[in-house]
Amino acid sequence: MDTVIERIGASVGKEATLSGWVYNKRSSGKVRFVILRDGTGVIQCVFLKNQVPEAAFDLADSVTQESSVEITGIVREEKRAPGGYELTATNLKLIHLAEPYPITPKEHGIEFLMEHRHLWLRSARQHAVLRIRSEIVKAMRDYLDDNDFVLADTPILTPAAGEGTTTLFPVDYYGEQVYLAQTGQLYNEAIAASVRKTYCFGPTFRAEKSKTRRHLMEFWMLEPEVAFLDLAGDMTLAEELVAYTVQRVLAKRRAELATLERDTARLETVKVPFPRISYHEAIKLLQDKGKEIKPGDDFGGDEETLLGEAFDRPVMIHHYPAAIKAFYMKRDAGDPTLALAFDMIASEGYGEIVGGSQREDDLKEMQKRIEENKLPPQAFEWYLDVRRFGSFPHSGFGLGVERTVAWICGLKHIRETIPFPRMLEKVYP
């Protein structure tokens, strides 16, 4: 196996050759330090004038930031080193001399960093976020895979608007106008009738003119859908999935959370059960906190923050007014003005990370909703078939991956949670 900095401890006292990029360098006359970054970690390499070839010693001074190099040396434990190890170099080989690197070890503004996002990803913070994001996705998929879910991906190009056309990106499809997917949910419902428990995981697209720290035009969503599951069971699935994911990141990505200076005490408490309050209880809670809000209103960013802050773990709000929720959600049998829907609001002001519901499974009722919402009925015939041929109660939800990453990492802005964010009118790089 190749020697990498992450596992350098196994090579103490031995010679190792590391390949990577020059993260920084320092010089003190007859001793020179090259800080090497190899993608798994960072280690300082010490060059002593009388112990390395002259060419290598010269190169240790002239090599530029982010040049790619190969460094050979003896691995040593070192108390003063942040990672605990150091390399006493015996040689340095240049692979490519980098041009002057734009992102220096000093501060930079967000505009400049976003313009250089492809290079910014190499920095310690972004590296940590990439690794945590990967762990989060793996944890979620592991949880679902281990609980009998079948991954079945849904299309990106879709023939008709899911709900209204204003938020969709139109695409020319051999002369026909189609749209980038907003959700895989409707397809998931059909798949659930085949495999009982399914999920899709992929990008979704919104053409909204949203310009906030919580919105992206292109974001990834994890959407489970389960046959014969009601709203309460749906909430249980959501809280178990989220709690498992948070605990997994705490167990496996401590170092990265530390790099991000995340207060992990706020994550330790994220265990089941999560608090569940009804929409009307939430309204009352907000009114008690002095918010001017009345039953029937939807929650804005401020309200979500207040609700999230009221608990030490994510809170689930259920039984929203049907009027402010999607057409396919089942109504409450006792009060048809309410939808069997829930949102999960993350703690610490990160807002909604999960939105789910029990789906309408009655054919007549669904036909009525499609008509009321002025949706093109022919585009939904296949969807109605799910209600025509052995209709079944079923529920599911969508989990926004980037908002979840922002919350777990403690990032202020969602743009750092995905390698190349698609922001309002910004698609470079």
Next chain:
RNA sequence: UCCAGCGUAGCUCAACCGGUAGAGCAUCCGGCUGUUAACCGGAGGGUCACAGGUUCGAGUCCUGUCGCUGGAGCCA
């Protein structure tokens, strides 16, 4: 779309009431045997976003345009 703030060196920022354009980092040259965003000395580097106006004189004041940032709205 609306509101607010900001556009000065490659980067991050200063420049007081309108009076000669400045620092740190980066780059180049030199010094230092343990540095941790190393440090010390030196050098080069400017269409003060763009256009117009006021003034003896504008980076600074006024108008417009463009761009960026934050927020609102919008938002399964």
